[in-house]
Amino acid sequence: MSYDNKLIAGRIKEISARAAEAALRAGRDPGDVRLMAVTKTVSPDAIEVAILAGQTLFGENYVNEARGKISLLASRHPMVSWHLIGHLQTNKAGPAVGLFDCIETLDSIKLASVLDSKARASGRRLSVFIQVNIGEDVAKFGVPPGRLDEFLKGLAAFPHLAVSGLMTITPWTDDPEDARPWFRALRELRDKVSEEAGVFIKELSMGMSRDFETAIEEGATIVRVGSAIFGPRYRLKI
Numbered sequence: 717m718s719y720d721n722k723l724i725a726g727r728i729k730e731i732s733a734r735a736a737e738a739a740l741r742a743g744r745d746p747g748d749v750r751l752m753a754v755t756k757t758v759s760p761d762a763i764e765v766a767i768l769a770g771q772t773l774f775g776e777n778y779v780n781e782a783r784g785k786i787s788l789l790a791s792r793h794p795m796v797s798w799h800l801i802g803h804l805q806t807n808k809a810g811p812a813v814g815l816f817d818c819i820e821t822l823d824s825i826k827l828a829s830v831l832d833s834k835a836r837a838s839g840r841r842l843s844v845f846i847q848v849n850i851g852e853d854v855a856k857f858g859v860p861p862g863r864l865d866e867f868l869k870g871l872a873a874f875p876h877l878a879v880s881g882l883m884t885i886t887p888w889t890d891d892p893e894d895a896r897p898w899f900r901a902l903r904e905l906r907d908k909v910s911e912e913a914g915v916f917i918k919e920l921s922m923g924m925s926r927d928f929e930t931a932i933e934e935g936a937t938i939v940r941v942g943s944a945i946f947g948p949r950y951r952l953k954i
């Protein structure tokens with residue numbers, strides 16, 4: 717194994733251990749938290765190193781970037797799951813349904829309608845998370861918390877979509893503690909709408925490299941970690 721390969725494998729191990737400790741601190745079962753490796757700008761070779769180190773869940777931001785990587789790696793590693801975590805435009809919904817196991821960024825009824833018909837055409841039920849703009853940040857995508865109830869009701873019209881989670885990107889903070897109220901708010905919102913809708917929405921995708929432990933303490937079931945595994949992205953963009 718090369719130095720870089722050992723580094724990636726070692727970081728996955730270390731982050732998994734820290735994630736498990738955070739779960740235990742909060743009285744949660746570490747088995748209820750999954751680490752997603754976020755691989756935007758990361759090469760297929762580096763992704764494969766992560767897979768061989770035991771990593772099974774990956775997140776990509778862009779359909780075009782993901783296409784080549786997933787088609788290359790999926791045939792060799794069929795047990796790996798791929799989630800789309802970047803904003804999705806309706807004109808990319810077809811290829812996205814073909815590539816991803818789950819779309820975490822559903823944020824409009826129009827997109828739901830297109831995804832539903834693409835999922836129907838490919839004979840499957842597509843797992844989706846609703847992206848919630850928990851910080852009500854004008855620069856971010858997502859359903860405002862106050863509209864989630866109504867949005868969920870609207871999704872009842874789409875039988876080929878399985879709503880299995882909520883996802884959020886919290887406002888930037890230096891201190892992970894500052895993100896805690898947003899994480900807590902998303903969990904409480906999930907519990908509230910689940911109770912009202914009478915269906916439990918299980919997954920909470922929240923927390924990144926700088927604050928995944930706080931997110932787990934507040935109930936995250938998926939944490940999306942990129943740079944803490946693969947290194948800073950700007951280095952790879954040149």
Ligand SMILES: *Cc1c(COP(=O)(O)O)cnc(C)c1O
Nearest residue numbers: 754801924925940941942943944
């Ligand atoms: C890039 C990205 C991440 C990972 O960010 P890091 O700070 O590198 O861990 C997580 N979620 C989304 C939506 C992203 O775009």
